[in-house]
Amino acid sequence: MKRSPLARLWPNATAVVLFIGFAFPVYWMFTTAFKPTSDVISEDPVWFPTSATLDHFQKALDAKNFWTLVGNSLTVTLSAVALSLVIALLAAFSLARMRFKGRRGFLVTFMIAQMAPWEVLVIAIYMLVRDGDMLNSLLPLTLFYMVMVLPFTILTLRAYVAAIPKELEESAMVDGCTRPQAFVRVIFPLLAPGLMATSLFGFITAWNEFPLVLILNKDPEAQTLPLWLSSFQTAFGDDWGATMAAASLFAIPILVLFLFLQRKAVGGLTSGAVKG
Amino acid sequence: MSVATERQDPGPAAAGVRRSGEPPGPRRPAPGTPGRGRLTGAAPYLLLLPALVATVLLLGWPLVKDGLLSFQNLNMRQLIQHLTEWNGVDNYRETLTSEDFWRVTLRSVIFTAVNVVLIMLLGTLVGLLLARLGSKMRLLLSVGLVLAWAMPPIAGTTVFQWLFAARFGVVNWVLDALGWHSMAHYNWTGSQFSTFFIITLLIVWQSIPFVAINLYAATTTIPGELYEAAALDGAGTWKSFTSVTFPFLKPFLLATTFLEVIWVFKAFTQVFAINEGGPDRLTETLPVYAFIEGVGNQHYGMGAAISLLTIAVLLALTSYYLRIVLRQEEDEL
Numbered sequence: 303m304k305r306s307p308l309a310r311l312w313p314n315a316t317a318v319v320l321f322i323g324f325a326f327p328v329y330w331m332f333t334t335a336f337k338p339t340s341d342v343i344s345e346d347p348v349w350f351p352t353s354a355t356l357d358h359f360q361k362a363l364d365a366k367n368f369w370t371l372v373g374n375s376l377t378v379t380l381s382a383v384a385l386s387l388v389i390a391l392l393a394a395f396s397l398a399r400m401r402f403k404g405r406r407g408f409l410v411t412f413m414i415a416q417m418a419p420w421e422v423l424v425i426a427i428y429m430l431v432r433d434g435d436m437l438n439s440l441l442p443l444t445l446f447y448m449v450m451v452l453p454f455t456i457l458t459l460r461a462y463v464a465a466i467p468k469e470l471e472e473s474a475m476v477d478g479c480t481r482p483q484a485f486v487r488v489i490f491p492l493l494a495p496g497l498m499a500t501s502l503f504g505f506i507t508a509w510n511e512f513p514l515v516l517i518l519n520k521d522p523e524a525q526t527l528p529l530w531l532s533s534f535q536t537a538f539g540d541d542w543g544a545t546m547a548a549a550s551l552f553a554i555p556i557l558v559l560f561l562f563l564q565r566k567a568v569g570g571l572t573s574g575a576v577k578g
Numbered sequence: 579m580s581v582a583t584e585r586q587d588p589g590p591a592a593a594g595v596r597r598s599g600e601p602p603g604p605r606r607p608a609p610g611t612p613g614r615g616r617l618t619g620a621a622p623y624l625l626l627l628p629a630l631v632a633t634v635l636l637l638g639w640p641l642v643k644d645g646l647l648s649f650q651n652l653n654m655r656q657l658i659q660h661l662t663e664w665n666g667v668d669n670y671r672e673t674l675t676s677e678d679f680w681r682v683t684l685r686s687v688i689f690t691a692v693n694v695v696l697i698m699l700l701g702t703l704v705g706l707l708l709a710r711l712g713s714k715m716r717l718l719l720s721v722g723l724v725l726a727w728a729m730p731p732i733a734g735t736t737v738f739q740w741l742f743a744a745r746f747g748v749v750n751w752v753l754d755a756l757g758w759h760s761m762a763h764y765n766w767t768g769s770q771f772s773t774f775f776i777i778t779l780l781i782v783w784q785s786i787p788f789v790a791i792n793l794y795a796a797t798t799t800i801p802g803e804l805y806e807a808a809a810l811d812g813a814g815t816w817k818s819f820t821s822v823t824f825p826f827l828k829p830f831l832l833a834t835t836f837l838e839v840i841w842v843f844k845a846f847t848q849v850f851a852i853n854e855g856g857p858d859r860l861t862e863t864l865p866v867y868a869f870i871e872g873v874g875n876q877h878y879g880m881g882a883a884i885s886l887l888t889i890a891v892l893l894a895l896t897s898y899y900l901r902i903v904l905r906q907e908e909d910e911l
Contacts, residue, residue, distance in 0.1 A: 321722035423644055528732045532736070535736050
């Protein structure tokens with residue numbers, strides 16, 4: 303059915319308005335970050351900046367401890383994701399390929415664990431970490447982030463493993479591979495996209511985590527970037543140029559990851575989250 | 579977008595695996611039948627062991643600890659002196675009889691309901707719009723959606739603070755320019771209603787893309803024949819939506835609503851970071867209330883009781899859907 307140009311006008315006009323609505327805050331963040339201060343605090347907004355400056359970024363980068371916190375964030379996030387991938391891969395293989403008593407129970411357990419109310423467990427976690435004398439350390443953060451992303455990683459990888467025909471492994475085993483060998487040589491390469499997708503999601507979750515690090519690591523040297531950004535806003539108050547530069551620095555890695563991830567993100571998340 | 583097929587894949591594939599791996603009735607070996615080595619019998623459990631140990635230690639233990647703390651009188655003094663003072667159900671009694679708790683609970687439920695209704699309604703409309711657009715306009719709108727979706731919550735919160743800043747905030751300028759001059763230097767975080775307005779706008783802005791893009795992906799999997807058949811039966815646009823599109827999307831909409839209820843109800847970063855629950859603690863939702871009572875005011879035992887009650891409220895809100903999921907798993911696994 304061919305629609306007349308007039309009938310297409312409304313959807314297209316709506317799409318443009320919506321595009322502006324959704325993209326504007328991101329546009330405003332980036333442009334503010336590059337605007338000279340006189341443009342940022344101008345009585346009339348400068349919609350399309352004509353001159354750019356890197357001063358705000360300089361200020362954000364010069365902020366105390368910035369590079370330490372970048373290191374902290376990367377250490378915690380990458381180790382949490384790596385650990386969860388290894389552990390989840392074992393579990394996913396077991397759940398997707400083996401029949402055993404209690405399998406359904408395990409699946410349901412991970413599905414429920416996925417809903418874990420981490421936001422309200424911070425008090426208990428604080429007490430545990432304090433009793434273990436581990437406040438202001440990166441280790442507890444790493445371990446908790448690992449478990450935060452674990453159920454999702456297990457359930458999603460399980461779906462990916464299950465989608466690979468069993469015959470591929472069986473024929474490798476007929477050719478003389480042991481079961482672990484068949485897994486490493488045949489299944490592992492086919493799983494690469496699944497591993498990419500789940501690890502990117504894990505990265506985003508851990509990179510963004512806020513309530514836990516807020517309570518566990520008060521020492522400015524032991525914090526991560528989300529805290530830096532929120533305290534930056536408090537400290538620099540009305541210096542919106544610097545604050546938006548800081549927000550941009552924090553958001554850029556995630557925006558870039560999302561560009562790679564977007565196709566896999568769709569659907570994968572709902573199927574992994576709800577259906578396992 | 580190729581994504582829709584991925585969503586469908588696991589189902590049939592998993593079913594296929596089950597068929598080949600689990601022969602029906604009679605051929606299934608009785609438990610303890612020789613032939614399967616001991617290792618094979620233990621292997622699945624060994625593979626699951628690290629995941630289980632990690633989950634039990636790092637999620638189960640805090641849950642149990644939270645339960646224990648909730649029966650203790652634990653404030654700053656007891657914390658410093660490492661005292662354990664049990665006080666039975668006092669924390670619960672005090673919480674459940676306090677007006678504050680019920681006010682915050684009601685606020686949390688309304689907050690969740692308003693956000694989820696807006697997200698699902700607008701998300702569905704945007705998703706259906708995506709399905710109607712030509713490929714260029716669809717790409718344009720998708721880019722906008724993905725940008726909002728990808729913004730980290732804490733960065734998004736900071737940007738919204740700038741958009742709604744009393745001085746030089748672009749929103750106030752626009753409202754002023756549109757003739758609403760009293761908004762020229764309006765302080766958005768000064769009142770309960772306007773603070774919630776920003777938080778809601780922020781959460782809805784960040785959540786619509788997930789619903790819209792996934793819903794669009796789901797519509798692409800609806801077989802075209804269904805629409806042809808509906809058209810043959812004389813169905814118009816609305817009729818074909820209610821008789822084909824909606825029934826097809828219903829499971830998806832149900833699942834997404836459930837997820838959004840959980841996410842919005844638990845939302846901490848946005849609510850806390852925009853104004854730390856202020857002004858006058860009027861925008862505290864349950865997770866923020868538990869945090870501020872427990873950590874901020876150093877009533878740790880009380881905070882633990884509130885957090886367990888928060889979990890109970892969340893379970894109550896999602897129980898209808900949880901029942902469906904668990905029953906479905908019984909049938910399908």
